[in-house]
Amino acid sequence: MxxxxxxxxxxxxxxxxxxxxxxxxxxxxxxxxxxxxxxxxxxxxxxxxxxxxxxxxxxxxxxxxxxxxxxxxxxxxxxxxxxxxxxxxxxxxxxxxxxxxxxxxxxxxxxxxxxxxxxxxxxxxxxxxxxxxxxxxxxxxxxxxxxxxxxxxxxxxxxxxxxxxxxxxxxxxxxVAPLDYRAAAAFWGIDDPLLAARLFAIVGGTPAYRREYVQDDAPSGPDDFDDWVVRAVLNPARPLFREARYLLAEDPDLRDAALYHSVLAAVAEGNGTRGGIAGYIGRKATDLQHPLTVLEDAGLLAREPDPLRSGRSRYRITEPLITFYQAVMRPAWTALERRRGTDVWRRSQRRYASAVLGPGFEETVRQWALRFAAPETFAGIVAEASAATLTDPASRTSHELDLVALGEPPPGDGPRPLLAISEVKWGRTLGRPDLDRLERARDLLSRRPGVEASATRLLLASGDGFTEDLRESAAGRDDVVLVDPERLYRGH
Incomplete structure (x- = not known):
């Protein structure tokens, strides 16, 4: 070697x-x-x-x-x-x-x-x-x-x-894929998990964004993050400013740039289904087969089947910088070109949190379950982790689950182990009602054929932490897993 x-x-x-x-x-x-x-x-x-x-x-x-x-x-x-x-x-x-x-x-x-x-x-x-x-x-x-x-x-x-x-x-x-979120934090020299999560939601794990694109300019700490975004990402003089546009322009198969930008904007706005994308951009769902396939082949979109609804899937943008561009930069492009980055960033805080940081944090939790969680955390090795929608036939309501973790299919035709379901929130402290909701969801899943939910863990992940009531309820329970940024970046 x-x-x-x-x-x-x-x-x-x-x-x-x-x-x-x-x-x-x-x-x-x-x-x-x-x-x-x-x-x-x-x-x-x-x-x-x-x-x-x-x-x-x-x-x-x-x-x-x-x-x-x-x-x-x-x-x-x-x-x-x-x-x-x-x-x-x-x-x-x-x-x-x-x-x-x-x-x-x-x-x-x-x-x-x-x-x-x-x-x-x-x-x-x-x-x-x-x-x-x-x-x-x-x-x-x-x-x-x-x-x-x-x-x-x-x-x-x-x-x-x-x-x-x-x-x-x-x-x-x-x-050769981008660095995972833990490696990216080490590459940028970020020790604070909250700061690392906020940074990763914008630049992801592309190594060049740390070196050539910002000339080794990294946030010196949490108090420097906002200033760093303005001077390194929203600054027309920095290469990172136009990078999201160039990512589309570089692939010769992406010929209709306007259509592909609209598709990505739809997904960045939370429209992950084909019907939702079609409604957002004003096209028929049947017209989207080609652009969605091209964006998948280019590695900019990922299609993730819903493990609880056969034939249903959602699309996710794979490059965080594109999500940030579509959600924050593209709507204010003229103002940014006029060097009003400070004003744009101040006005974009809520949008950044909901459209960029929130979904990015959810995906980080899924990657933690797949790559870093110890087998004993979920009483098994996670083979698949994705978001899902659970329908309650009795009340005719739906439960959005931010993570459904499945184990390996067993030999034969036995039910597949459902290792965990999760509630993930970046900007909200999770409490006992969130645990109650997951318990109800697990009860519904235990009655469904095709999955084994008797040992399903209830995972709650938050960037803001947990109420004392929830911590007391989780104490001593093997089936409840609490995950904060510290555990995401350093624990199992």
Whole structure:
């Protein structure tokens, strides 16, 4: 295992997978695919990997095939200490030249921003497929570890899918996701859980937002948070100001920007169902199949099935900065461009709390249940965690549950364990009535077929804490779990 460079924060799993792939000493060229949205640190990972292994790195640009081949030939000439650039007549010759680098030893070969090349040369994936044909001498006599990397998720997601040429050829398919909320707090140097939650609700876990985009300007403490938002996020002179717009513009599959912004605005306003989105933007629900699919493929929307209502699902924005932009910045864009960020932020406090911080806190609690809660907390390992709607047939009312945690399906046709249901509130102190409501919901669920609710925990999570009455009621009860920001960030 190669030592991870100090410049790379976290990413232990990704580095381990990459080094395992790159140092594989078996004969035969192999292919890997690395994907993830921009600014997650993919290039740093791959560049440091090539440095650590003595490999070859090529960063593609938007260019004609002829120019790209010339640039690649120049880079190969420098890497191999040739007398001059390597002449590459076409992409078939180029791929064979890359495979030839690994004739004597395993050589890491990275092609970064691969979609630029593949969109200009549509047959490139098929050429790579042919080059990696089993039994072909150029493959069997090589130990090149070829890594294709790209930020266009819709393109990269289809590279190995279905009937795509490269399906079945890759030995590594590595997504590089944003940092989780705990890692993000450590990356920003934030020790206060409340401050970390408020910050994460805006910038999420994208590493570049901490470095290049704000030039290492982080809130110095809770009292500096409001000033930081104005100077770092709502400031037209900072790159973070327009970043949410650029996230849409970067993906070439997102052609109708106005429609996609409207869809995201609808979701940011709390309209998570297809019908709710359609009503908000003034379209028929049947017209939304394509834009919703495109936004999902681009990694900007996630569709989460309702575990208690078959066939129902809700959409959630995956990038916190987009939620913040749609809820706070977009409605006041003209004022922000005129540098009235302080006024806009002061007027937006309620909107920030309800449309950004509240939903963000709910998602953080779900991630805590999935990733950090100890198995004994829920008497089992959480396999799925999402919001759900519970219908009460007797009173014809609905209960909105902020978290429904399910365990692994049991063998056979037995009922699936329902590990927990939850009430999550950022700006309200939870009390005994909230526990009573969850107890009623659990009672309803215990009568439903298909779930096992006898050991279901009742989870209450709040950014403002809990009443003394609730704490006394929860004391000594294994079935009641109280979660505050301190436990979210440091406990299990």
């Amino acid at each position: 190669l030592s991870k460079p100090a410049e790379i924060f976290d990413r232990d799993v990704e580095w381990a997978e990459l080094t395992r792939f790159a140092t594989d000493d078996r004969p035969g060229a192999t292919l890997g695919v690395v994907s993830g949205r921009r600014r997650q640190g993919k290039t740093l990972l791959l560049y440091e990997l090539t440095r650590a292994t003595g490999g070859f790195y090529f960063g593609a640009t938007e260019a004609t095939p002829t120019e790209s081949l010339r640039r690649l030939g120049e880079a190969l000439g420098l890497y191999t200490d040739a007398a001059g650039p390597v002449h590459l007549t076409d992409w078939a010759a180029a791929v064979d030249a890359l495979l030839a680098l690994g004739r004597r030893r395993p050589v890491t070969v990275v092609i970064d921003e691969f979609p630029y090349l593949a969109r200009a040369s549509r047959d490139l994936p098929s050429i790579i497929q042919h080059a990696l044909t089993p039994g072909r001498a150029e493959r069997t006599e090589s130990r090149t570890r070829l890594l294709l990397c790209g930020s266009a998720l819709s393109f990269m997601g289809g590279l190995l899918a279905g009937s795509a040429p490269l399906r079945g050829r890759a030995g590594l398919e590595l997504p």
